[in-house]
Amino acid sequence: MADRxxxxxxxxxxxAYGELTAxxxxxxxxxxxxxxTDKAELARMAAAEFAHYEALVxxxxxxxxxxxxxxxxxxxEVIDRFHDVTQPNDWLEGLIKAYVGDxxxxxxxxxxxxxxxxxxxxxxxxxxxxxxxxxxxxERVRAAIALDPPLAGRLALWARRLVGEALSQAQHVxxxxxALVDLLAGSTGPMGLxxxxxxxxxLTDRHSERIAALGLSG
Amino acid sequence: MADRxxxxxxxxxxxAYGELTAxxxxxxxxxxxxxxTDKAELARMAAAEFAHYEALVxxxxxxxxxxxxxxxxxxxEVIDRFHDVTQPNDWLEGLIKAYVGDxxxxxxxxxxxxxxxxxxxxxxxxxxxxxxxxxxxxERVRAAIALDPPLAGRLALWARRLVGEALSQAQHVxxxxxALVDLLAGSTGPMGLxxxxxxxxxLTDRHSERIAALGLSG
Numbered sequence: 001m002a003d004r005x006x007x008x009x010x011x012x013x014x015x016a017y018g019e020l021t022a023x024x025x026x027x028x029x030x031x032x033x034x035x036x037t038d039k040a041e042l043a044r045m046a047a048a049e050f051a052h053y054e055a056l057v058x059x060x061x062x063x064x065x066x067x068x069x070x071x072x073x074x075x076x077e078v079i080d081r082f083h084d085v086t087q088p089n090d091w092l093e094g095l096i097k098a099y100v101g102d103x104x105x106x107x108x109x110x111x112x113x114x115x116x117x118x119x120x121x122x123x124x125x126x127x128x129x130x131x132x133x134x135x136x137x138x139e140r141v142r143a144a145i146a147l148d149p150p151l152a153g154r155l156a157l158w159a160r161r162l163v164g165e166a167l168s169q170a171q172h173v174x175x176x177x178x179a180l181v182d183l184l185a186g187s188t189g190p191m192g193l194x195x196x197x198x199x200x201x202x203l204t205d206r207h208s209e210r211i212a213a214l215g216l217s218g
Numbered sequence: 219m220a221d222r223x224x225x226x227x228x229x230x231x232x233x234a235y236g237e238l239t240a241x242x243x244x245x246x247x248x249x250x251x252x253x254x255t256d257k258a259e260l261a262r263m264a265a266a267e268f269a270h271y272e273a274l275v276x277x278x279x280x281x282x283x284x285x286x287x288x289x290x291x292x293x294x295e296v297i298d299r300f301h302d303v304t305q306p307n308d309w310l311e312g313l314i315k316a317y318v319g320d321x322x323x324x325x326x327x328x329x330x331x332x333x334x335x336x337x338x339x340x341x342x343x344x345x346x347x348x349x350x351x352x353x354x355x356x357e358r359v360r361a362a363i364a365l366d367p368p369l370a371g372r373l374a375l376w377a378r379r380l381v382g383e384a385l386s387q388a389q390h391v392x393x394x395x396x397a398l399v400d401l402l403a404g405s406t407g408p409m410g411l412x413x414x415x416x417x418x419x420x421l422t423d424r425h426s427e428r429i430a431a432l433g434l435s436g
Contacts, residue, residue: 017254023261027245036235036287036294040275043241043268050265053258069254076254 007183008120009064011112013071014173015124016056017079018105020072022098023049025083029094038091041136045098052127059123074177082169086162092144092151093158099137100162100210107206111199115183142215156216163207225401226338227282229330231289232391233342234274235297236323238290240316241267243301247312256309259354263316270345277341292395300387304380310362310369311376317355318380318428325424329417333401360433374434381425 026046033039057068064071088094106128113121145152174181185196244264251257275286282289306312324346331339363370392399403414 020254020258020261023265024245024248024257027242027264028249030242031246036238036290039242040238040271043238043271046245047241047265047268050261053261057258072254 003179003182005064006179007177008116009060009066009071010074010177010180011109011116011183012056012060012064012120012123013068013073014075014079015105015109015127016053016060016068017072017075019049019053019056019127021079021083022046022101022105023053026094026098029088029091029098032088032091032094034091038140042095042098045102045134049102055123055127063119063123075173078169078172082165086165092141092155095137095140096155096159096214097162099134099141099214100159100207101166102134103210104163104166104203104207107203111202112184138213145215152216155214156211159211159214159216221397221400223282224397225395226334227278227284227289228292228395228398229327229334229401230274230278230282230338230341231286231291232293232297233323233327233345234271234278234286235290235293237267237271237274237345239297239301240264240319240323241271244312244316247306247309247316250306250309250312252309256358260313260316263320263352267320273341273345281337281341293391296387296390300383304383310359310373313355313358314373314377314432315380317352317359317432318377318425319384320352321428322381322384322421322425325421329420330402356431363433370434373432374429377429377432377434 023046026042026049030039030042030046033042060066060068060071086097088097109124109128113124116124141155145155185193241264244260244267248257248260248264251260278284278286278289304315306315327342327346331342334342359373363373403411
């Protein structure tokens with residue numbers, strides 16, 4: 001049970017620091033917006049991420065009884081590195097990063113929530129239910145590609161790179177956080193290797209659907 | 219009365235774009251934070267600015283009946299320029315910019331609110347009442363100076379530069395926005411030159427008090 005608690009703290013700590021940095025990076029990327037309205041749309045997404053961060057920190061302190069800074073610490077380097085190697089070069093790359101990153105994280109945490117105790121599961125689902133500020137991204141990216149079709153190829157590559165970097169950083173985490181890996185796929189955990197593979201297939205499928213909805217080739 | 223309406227739109231448009239860019243720049247500057255807790259403190263200030271922006275945009279649309287993007291447009295260049303020439307070089311400069319900028323803008327708008335119709339005055343006061351997230355700045359800056367006293371001189375210069383740049387950009391605005399200047403100091407306005415001078419003296423005095431509270435040599 002100690003290991004299980006450790007794994008829950010890891011999950012919430014990683015999610016919290018992920019939300020805080022998503023906030024910071026989206027806000028930074030909003031500077032590249034072509035209009036004030038666009039800037040405000042991405043800023044709104046960022047502000048929602050910060051609200052999630054606050055909810056998670058409150059939960060870690062009050063319900064789990066752990067210092068949020070301690071819970072986040074193991075993930076600071078790996079999440080910062082993800083952002084550093086995926087700095088968008090322009091507004092559209094920033095939009096796609098916000099959309100793909102947000103959605104992929106939400107899908108992953110929804111899958112994992114099913115494995116958790118009710119209280120942890122409830123906070124994770126609650127925090128993730130307030131996304132959906134990202135729909136404007138689909139419209140903006142499709143409009144840009146309609147004006148300049150060759151864009152689709154470059155942006156598709158960019159989306160692929162984002163997922164590749166996310167997986168690569170996730171492997172670093174897996175190599176270091178035994179309790180977390182045990183929770184997901186350990187001998188006492190609820191998922192065997194087949195279930196973990198199944199989960200990754202579902203995440204990848206949903207990612208591909210989103211990429212198609214954006215009008216990217218793939 | 220047309221001029222008065224124009225001046226009110228200018229004031230709200232400038233405040234809205236100021237809040238949106240304050241959000242974006244504070245969030246960006248939070249990357250320099252030495253700890254996750256510090257990063258979250260500045261992020262919290264930024265998120266409050268975004269909530270102000272949303273309230274102002276709603277007011278412009280629903281009560282004033284003007285496209286917020288149109289209201290903000292005349293101030294985009296001048297406010298962006300202010301931020302571009304005052305990019306903080308480190309975490310402490312970022313904190314001081316957030317604190318000094320936020321407070322100076324709040325003081326200015328509180329002075330001006332007294333000259334406005336009740337409804338406009340109410341939204342301005344409401345938006346500004348939710349500041350005060352900045353108090354942690356005083357503690358952090360004082361602690362840093364206690365550890366390294368020569369810092370005080372450099373940071374005092376920085377604070378002076380911030381005010382100088384803000385005044386310089388304000389002069390650009392004044393040169394271009396006749397209705398606004400008329401509202402504040404025109405022949406039909408409520409303030410004569412003496413009153414305007416008095417207002418600037420009060421703003422400067424309060425700024426000096428804040429600089430002293432930060433432990434800067436002033």
